[in-house]
Amino acid sequence: MPDKGLFSEIGVPTRDFQGNSLSRNTSLKFYHLRKLNHRLRAARTHQRNLVVALGELNRLAGVLGLSREVKESATYIYRRALEHKATRGKKIVALVAASVYAACRQCHVPRTMKEIIAHSKATKIEVGRAYTLLARELKLGLKPVEPRDYLVRFTQDLNLSKEVRAKVLELLEQVEQVYSTSGVLPNGILATIIYIASNLMGEPRSQDRIAAVANVTPVTIRNHYKELLDLLGLPKNLANPQARANLVLPGTLPPVEGNATVEGP
Structure with a gap:
């Protein structure tokens, strides 16, 4: 059981209560007792750390609706960090958030660091540094996040x-052929392409709504919007219903005017 912060310190006496010098054997016994005392203190500190960390991890996983697999992966990562003494000088809440983010990446669960930080008691800088530390010390070897990692989740959340x-996947592949997404916020790029594709396919969603789902700001979408339209060869007024009505997409027939009909073969 945790000692509530109370723990006795065993000193290294050189004389007994009568003032006589201790024998070598007695001194060695005190030395070994002191050493054992330090080990027990370290074990109890380790235990207290783990109890607090697992409580925070369960809370965070519950708020984010993460699966048991992700929770177990995050727990394993945190335990490894504790064993490697990588937790020294770092806040428990920051390391827990970083472990959860790493576990999501390992389990291919699309969660952004921003989402996790929003529910954590640590700051963005603290979690970012903790994640960098874990990735380096534990050699996690996680691949960079790509826009397509969030594709299914974002489109489902937007109905x-x-x-x-x-269409989003098609446009994303076109963009990736001519535009390097390295160093660019992946969910920001995907959010913009979703905005474009939803307008193209007649299921428009507002920038504000898409931004909320993708955990970016509407400004991020606007900043990428014109550039991606140019890359895709699409008109600047794509969000205008009339412009969309007159737009001819590859593989489709042009709009029919008046009462004209298109005859089959």
């Missing part, structure tokens, strides 16, 4: 059809 999802 978009499979057709829109397919």
Whole structure:
């Protein structure tokens, strides 16, 4: 059981209560008792740390709705950090948040660091530094996050059809051929492409709504919007319903005017 912060310190006496010098054997016994005392103190500190950390981890996983697999992975990462003494000088809450983020990456669960920080008691800087430390000390070897990692989740949260999802993937592949997404916020790029694709496919979603789901600001979408339209060869007024009505997408027929009909073969 944790000692509530109370723990006796065993000294290294050189004389007994009568003032006589201690024998070598007696001194060695005190030395070994002191050493054992330090080990017990370290073990209890380790235990207290783990109890606090697991409580915070369970709370964070519950708020984020994470699976048992992710929780177990995060727990394993934190325990390894504790064993490697990588927790020294770092806040428990920051290391827990970093462990949860790393576990999400390992389990291919699309959660942004910003989402996790929003529910953590640590700051963005603290969690970022803790994650960098874990990745380095534990050699996690996680691949960089790509925009497509969030594709299914974001489109589902926005109630978009499979057709829109397919269009998003198509546009994303086109963008990746001519535009390096390295160093660019992946959920920001994807949010912008979702905005474009939803307009193209007649299921428009507002920038504010998409930004809320993607955990970015509407400004992020606007900053990428014109650049991506240019890369994709799409008109600047794409969000205008009339412009969309007159737009001819690859593989589709142009709009029919008046009462004209298109005859089959």
